[in-house]
Amino acid sequence: MSALLTVDRVVKRFGGVAAVDGVSFTLDAGSVLGLIGPNGSGKTTLLGVLAGTHEPTSGTVTLDGKVASGKGAHRAVHAGIARTFQTTRLFGSWTLREGLRLAHGERRGRQAWSDDRLADLLGLDGLLDQPCASLTSAAQRLAMIALALATGPRVLLLDEPAVGMDTAEAAALADAVRRAADELDVAVVVVDHNMQFLMPLADTVLVMAAGAVLAEGTPEQIRADEAVIASYLGEA
Amino acid sequence: MIQVLVNGVFLGCLFAVVAVGLTLVYGVMEVPNFAHAGVIVLAAYATWSASAAGLPFALAALVGIACGAAVSVLTEVVAYRWIIDNPAAAPAVALGLMLILQNTALRLFGGEGRSMDTPYDQVLVEFGGVSLSGVKVALVVLAVLALTALHLILSRTSLGRAMRAVAQDRGAAAMLGIPMRRQYTLAFLIAGLLAGIAAVAYAPTFQVSPYMADEVLLSAFVVVVVGGLGSVWGAVAGGLVLGVVEGLGSAYLSSAYQSAFGFLLLVLILVLKPGGLRGATGRRVA
Numbered sequence: 001m002s003a004l005l006t007v008d009r010v011v012k013r014f015g016g017v018a019a020v021d022g023v024s025f026t027l028d029a030g031s032v033l034g035l036i037g038p039n040g041s042g043k044t045t046l047l048g049v050l051a052g053t054h055e056p057t058s059g060t061v062t063l064d065g066k067v068a069s070g071k072g073a074h075r076a077v078h079a080g081i082a083r084t085f086q087t088t089r090l091f092g093s094w095t096l097r098e099g100l101r102l103a104h105g106e107r108r109g110r111q112a113w114s115d116d117r118l119a120d121l122l123g124l125d126g127l128l129d130q131p132c133a134s135l136t137s138a139a140q141r142l143a144m145i146a147l148a149l150a151t152g153p154r155v156l157l158l159d160e161p162a163v164g165m166d167t168a169e170a171a172a173l174a175d176a177v178r179r180a181a182d183e184l185d186v187a188v189v190v191v192d193h194n195m196q197f198l199m200p201l202a203d204t205v206l207v208m209a210a211g212a213v214l215a216e217g218t219p220e221q222i223r224a225d226e227a228v229i230a231s232y233l234g235e236a
Numbered sequence: 237m238i239q240v241l242v243n244g245v246f247l248g249c250l251f252a253v254v255a256v257g258l259t260l261v262y263g264v265m266e267v268p269n270f271a272h273a274g275v276i277v278l279a280a281y282a283t284w285s286a287s288a289a290g291l292p293f294a295l296a297a298l299v300g301i302a303c304g305a306a307v308s309v310l311t312e313v314v315a316y317r318w319i320i321d322n323p324a325a326a327p328a329v330a331l332g333l334m335l336i337l338q339n340t341a342l343r344l345f346g347g348e349g350r351s352m353d354t355p356y357d358q359v360l361v362e363f364g365g366v367s368l369s370g371v372k373v374a375l376v377v378l379a380v381l382a383l384t385a386l387h388l389i390l391s392r393t394s395l396g397r398a399m400r401a402v403a404q405d406r407g408a409a410a411m412l413g414i415p416m417r418r419q420y421t422l423a424f425l426i427a428g429l430l431a432g433i434a435a436v437a438y439a440p441t442f443q444v445s446p447y448m449a450d451e452v453l454l455s456a457f458v459v460v461v462v463g464g465l466g467s468v469w470g471a472v473a474g475g476l477v478l479g480v481v482e483g484l485g486s487a488y489l490s491s492a493y494q495s496a497f498g499f500l501l502l503v504l505i506l507v508l509k510p511g512g513l514r515g516a517t518g519r520r521v522a
Contacts, residue, residue: 077413089407099408102401105394106413144408151413 002065004029004187005050005081005155010059010069012045019045021211022059029154030181032188034202034219036195038232042211043191044086047157050189051083052076063154078108082153086160088140092133096124096143099132103150110152113184118146121183122176138169142176149180156180158190162197170197177201199223207232239366240487241480246372248479249379253434254452255459255471256383257427263403263466264423266323268457270330271311273449274337275428279304279435280444281345284352293354301432307337308428312421320420341446349443357440375437382433383472386426390468399423403466451495455482458502464511477501 003026012020020042027033035043048054050061052073061069068079091099100115119125122142127135132143141161148156158177162170174197181188192198199205205222207215209232215225222228254272261269283300287293311333319325359370390396402409402419410416434452442448459478463470478498485497 073410074413074415077411082413083411085407085411087407089405089411091401091404091408093404094401098397099401099412102394102397102414103412105398144411147408148411 003027004064006060006062007050008060008062010046010049010061011057012042012049012054013057018057018211020049020056023208023211023213024059025206025213025216027155027187027189029187030185031203032177032181032190032201034198034205035189035191035208036193036198036205036222036232037208037214041208043208044159045211046208047083047159047189047191050076050155051081051157074106077106077151077153080110080152080154081157082148082151082155083157084141084144084148084159084161086163088137088144090132090140090144090147093131095129096132096135096146097128099143099147100128100150103147104152107150107152110154111184112152113149115150118149121149121179122146123172138165138173141165142173145176145180149184149186153186155187155189158188158192160192161190162192162194165194165197167196170194173197174201238364240483242366242368243372243487244480244483245476246368246376246479247483248476249376250434250438250452250475251455251459251478252472252475253379253382253430253437254449254456255463255475256386256468257430257434258456259460259463259466259468259471260399260423261427262460263468264399265312265316265320265420267316267326268330269311269316269427270327270453271333271337272308272427272431272456273453274334274341275304275308275311275431276435276449276452277341277444277446278307278337279428279432280352280439280448281341281350283436283439284350284444285345287352297436300436301429304430304432304435305425305428308424308431309421311337312424316424317417317420338446345444345446347446349445349448352439352444354440369441371437371440375441378433378437382430386430386468389426395422455495455498458498462502462505 005027007023007025010020010023011018023046037043045054049056049069052071052075055070060067063079063081068076068081097115115128119128122145124139124142124146127139132140135143162173165173177188178201180186190198199219202219205217205219206213207222207228214231215222215228258269258272261267279300282303283296286296286299315329315333319329354371356370356374361368361373390400398414399419399422401414455478459471459474463474478501481501482494482497486494
């Protein structure tokens with residue numbers, strides 16, 4: 001079986017600077033990829049290329065054998081690649097249910113997960129009918145993931161989802177992401193600096209440095225990798 | 237007294253229709269669209285030309301409204317779209333567009349005012365001791381119809397929901413795969429239709445000239461700020477309040493200061509409620 005998402009030698013230059021410099025990897029449905037690296041190593045730019053926001057200077061992203069890169073953010077969502085942002089983006093005066101309703105409109109015939117199922121999955125039971133602005137900041141970050149999942153994605157990109165969360169909240173988030181991958185068969189790419197959150201969650205970890213892949217492997221292999229420790233993990 | 241209030245409501249309806257167009261564009265794209273005045277001017281001239289060419293007034297009015305919509309969309313496609321990532325440029329671009337549109341009208345039609353004749357401008361409607369010209373009645377009716385239609389579009393259709401979503405949080409709307417460019421164009425289309433309706437409705441009480449919309453635009457901006465930036469119902473409420481305040485002020489104090497009463501109201505509201513009447517929880521449409 002071929003991979004769901006294939007990233008092939010993606011390069012993204014801004015002026016003369018290669019923010020992403022020849023990154024390749026594949027991702028299967030239902031698996032979680034942790035993307036780590038120092039600030040400025042190109043993680044967020046790579047996420048932007050996957051999400052269609054940035055057109056790659058060269059290289060391609062294919063989803064199910066179809067080229068998905070370089071067509072704009074809304075086309076990526078319609079093709080089945082959804083994302084969340086580092087900062088919480090929500091419709092504050094709407095309830096989560098109203099936001100989910102809007103998101104369902106962009107599914108283009110793909111899998112629909114009911115509002116209750118998404119709320120259960122993300123631990124937002126009972127919060128569907130409250131204005132999003134009144135939720136706690138951790139619940140708002142989960143609500144943002146619920147909105148992204150309501151578009152019925154095959155691939156979900158999470159940009160620092162655990163930022164600002166305490167240990168218990170981050171553990172609940174990890175549990176929710178794991179369940180989304182297992183139960184909804186979504187492939188997940190997670191960027192985060194919180195290793196306590198990311199390492200137990202990820203099936204594979206990709207380490208970036210200066211725009212390129214420094215190492216790729218299971219969390220155990222990455223923890224033991226001396227180059228990674230020297231460039232990134234060691235500083236913590 | 238009632239006569240003054242009714243006149244205030246007439247002014248308020250005019251302000252509301254113009255202000256809703258401004259606030260919609262501001263809510264979706266964060267542009268202070270001064271060019272809205274130029275759109276009104278060109279729509280009024282289009283109606284006047286079509287009427288002068290022999291078209292019945294109703295058809296001429298439709299030509300004017302269509303022209304308003306077309307010019308408004310044009311400003312988005314040729315100008316605003318290109319500065320979306322550079323909001324600091326928006327006021328300058330908006331002012332430039334307004335000058336271009338006004339001078340287009342000046343070039344094509346000259347600076348003299350033209351009077352627009354309508355089949356109903358001799359009509360006088362009277363009830364309960366209050367008399368209102370046919371033009372004013374027509375404007376109030378058109379304004380109520382247009383704003384009700386807009387309310388239904390924003391609240392009942394998926395396009396309207398998407399537009400309210402964009403106004404609340406562009407990032408979240410983009411995350412859900414809503415095509416942003418279509419939303420921008422749609423906002424300008426609706427604003428242009430409203431500008432056309434305003435032009436057709438109030439041109440007969442003033443004169444058609446390149447500068448006919450200047451004062452209305454200023455008042456409408458007061459309304460937008462008073463109502464809370466990006467809030468459609470705030471703009472409607474603010475329009476009515478401002479119309480009545482200006483009407484009362486000019487009737488009982490001095491008509492020379494009519495616009496000044498509006499700015500006095502603006503200062504008072506900004507001091508007492510800096511977010512505007514409905515703007516306290518951030519931007520929103522409807």
